Amino acid sequence: MKQLVVRRAVLGMALGLGLGGGSGGMPQALAQTAAPKGPAVDARAVAVGYGELVHASYGDVLASALDMQKAIAVLIATPSQTAMDAARKAWLDAREFYGQTEAYRFYAGPIDNDEGPEGQLNAWPMDESYVDYVEGKPDAGFVNDPKFKITKENLVKQNERGGEENITTGWHAIEFLLWGQDLSDTGPGNRSFEDYMDGKRPHADRRRQYLQVVTELLLDDLNGLVKAWTPGPKSYRNKFDAGGMESVRKIIVGLGSLSRGELAGERMEVPLNSQDQEDEHSCFSDNTHRDMVTNALGIQNVWLGRYKRRDGSLLKVAGVADLVTARNAALATRTSEQIAKTVAATEAIQAPFDREIIGGADAPGRKRIQAAVDSATEQSKLLVQAANAIGITKLTLVQP
Template identity: 65%
Template sequence: MYFRLLTIGALAATFSLGWASCALAQTPSGTAAAPAQQLSHGAVAAHYSALVHANYEDTLAAARVLQQSVASFVRAPSADTQAAARKAWLAAREFYGQTEAFRFYGGPIDSDNGPEGRINAWPMDESFVDSVQGKPGSGLINNRKFTISKKTLSAQNERGGEENIATGWHAIEFLLWGQDLSDAGPGNRSFEDFVDGKAPNADRRRQYLTVVTGLLVDDLGALVKAWAPGIRTNYRARVEKGGRESVRQILVGLGSLSRGELAGERLEVALSSQDQEDEHSCFSDNTHRDAVTNALGIQNVWLGEYKRADGSTLKGASLRELVAHTDAALAERTTKQIAASVAATQGIQAPFDREITGGKNAPGPQRVQKAIDSLTQQSKDLVAAAAAVGITQLTLVQP
C-alpha cells in the first residue's frame, strides 16, 4: 500500500492540539513514577527492541507450526489436515498482527529492501495465483511452464500490479480457504483441489503451498535476526543507540498504524466501498481479528508490555512512563484512548464483509466507524505525546 505523509506541524494544525507540560505526581496506574534518570529515551528504545524481538520470535514459532501443518496437509490431503492447517494459520496471525506496530519508519521489515511486501501485501487478485470462478485455467499454479521456487515467487510478487500478490500470509490463506463466495462465512475450498486426479494441477498446488509457506518462515526468521540481542551490526543495535531518534521512530510507527493504515486503509476504505475485495483477510473472514491484533500491538508498545506465547508478560520502560514525566494528564488520556481503541476493534463483529454493509446508521457500520473515530483520536494523542517528550519532527503515514 502507498500513503501520503504529513509532518507534525501540519498534524498539529489539523488536529488543533494544545499541550502543556505539568509536574508528575502519579503514573496512570497509580504508582509513583521511576526517577527521571531511569526513564531516558535510551531505556525506552532498549525495551522496545526487546519487545519487538519477543513478538517476532513468537510469530516465527507459530509460523513454523503452520509450516508443519501445511506439510501434513500436502502429504495427505483431507478435510482434517486442511482444517488443522487453517487453524495454524489463524493462530499465527494472532502474533503477526501485533507486529504491525513495528512498521512505517524504514525498519527491517519495510525498508527499501525489506520483506513486508512479500509477507503481508494485500488486497490480492486471486487469479494471479490460481483458478477462480469463471477463470478455471488462470494463475501461476496452472501455468506449467512457470517454475515454482522461492526465488521465482519472490520475483513474481506484485509484478505488473500491486494486487498481483504471489507470496505471504494472504497467498497461503487463499490456497487454504479459496475464494470467499459466501455472505455467511469464509471460503470453502475443497481439500480435493490438492488431490491428484480430483483437480487439475493438484501437484503444483501442493508445491506452491509448501514453497510459499517456507518463504514466509524465511522472511520472519530474518526479522528475528535483525532484532536479536547481542549482535553489534544488526538493526536492534542501532535502535538501542538511537536515543531520542529511536523514540521518534517508535512513535511514527504507532501513529501511522493508528490513522493511516488501520483506521484508514483497513477500516475506512472498506467501510466506504462496502466491497469484500477491500477486506484484509477476506478468504478466512479473519479481518475482525486483524483489527484487534493491530490495536493490541499499539497498546503493547505504548505500555511497554507484551504477553508472550508461553503466557509470560514482558514489561519494561515505556512510552507512557516517558510522557508521564512531562505531562501526566496527557499520558493518562492517551492510555485511556488506546484502551478504548482496543475495545472498539473488539466490538467489530464477524464476518467483516457483512459488518461494513448497510447505511451509516446500521449497527455494523456504526461499530466500524466507532473504531475508526477512536483510532483517529488516538493518533492525535500520540502526536501530542511526541511533542511532550521533545520530538518536533514526526512524519506520519496518512490514508
C-alpha cells in the same frame, strides 16, 4: 498493494497543533494508566525496552509460523478435511501474533526499508486469479501454468509484477491456498482438501508445491526479522538501542501511522466507503475483525511497554507512556485510556467483516466500525501531543 501505497505516500505533520482528546469513560480494566512504578525512564531505556519487545514478538510469530508449516506439511502429504482444518487454525493462530507486530512499521526499519520484506509478507488486496483458479476461470494462475517453475526466486520476481494486486507471496497467498475464494455472505472461503489430491483437481501436485514453497519463503522473511532484532554488534537492534530520542521518534511514527493511516484509514475507512469485500484485509478466511484487534493491541503493547507472549508470560519493559508521564502525566493517562478505548472498539466489530460494512450510516455494523475509526483517529492526535510533550518537534506520519 495497499500497505506499500500508504507507506510511500507519507505526509509531514507538524507537532504542537493543540489537538485534543478525551478518555471516553473507559472501564478500569481497559483504561490502563501510564503511571510508572519506580524511577523515571529515559529515551535510551525506552529504545532498549522496545527492542526487547520487538525481538520477543517476532520470535513468537516465527514459532507460530513454524507450527503452521508443520500443519501444512501434513495437508500436503495426506490431504483430508482434518488436515485442512488444522492448517487453517495454525494460520489463524500465527496471525494473532503477526498482527501485533505491525506497530513496528512505517519508519524504514527492517520490516519496510528499501530491502525489507513487508511487501512479500503482508501485501493486499490480492487478485486471486494471479495464483490459482477462481470461479469462472478454472485454468487461471501460476498453479495451473505448467510452464511456470514454482521456486522462491520466481514467486518473489512475480510478486506485484504488472500491478499491485498481483500478489504471489505472503500471508494472504497462503490464506487463499487454504480457504479459496470467499463466495459466502455468512462465512469464509471453503476450498476443498481435494484440491491437493491427484486425480481430484487438475495440477494438484503444483498446488501442493506452491503452498510448500510460499510457506518456506514466509519463514525466510520472518527469520530475517528476528535476526535483525537480535542483539549483536552488527544488528539493527544494536543501532536502535543506541538511538536515544531519535529511536523514540521512530517508535511514535510507527504508532501514529498505524493508528491513522493504516488501521483507521486503509483497513476500515476504505471498505466502509466502498462496501466491497475485496477491500477487507483477510477476505478469504473472514479473519479481518481479528486483524483490527491485533493491530490495536500492537499499538497498546508498545505504548505501555507490555506484551503477552505466546507461552502466556508477560514481558514488561519501559514504554513510551513512562517517558511521557514524566513530562505530562495527565496527557499520558488520557492517551493510555484512548488507546484502550480503541482496543475495545475493535473488539466490538463482529465477523464477518464483509457484512459489517454493508448498509446505510445507521447500520449497526457500520456504526461499530466507525466507532473504531473515530477512536483510532483520536489516539493518533494524542500520540502527536505526546511526542511534543517529550520534545519531539517534527514528526512524519502516514496519512490515509
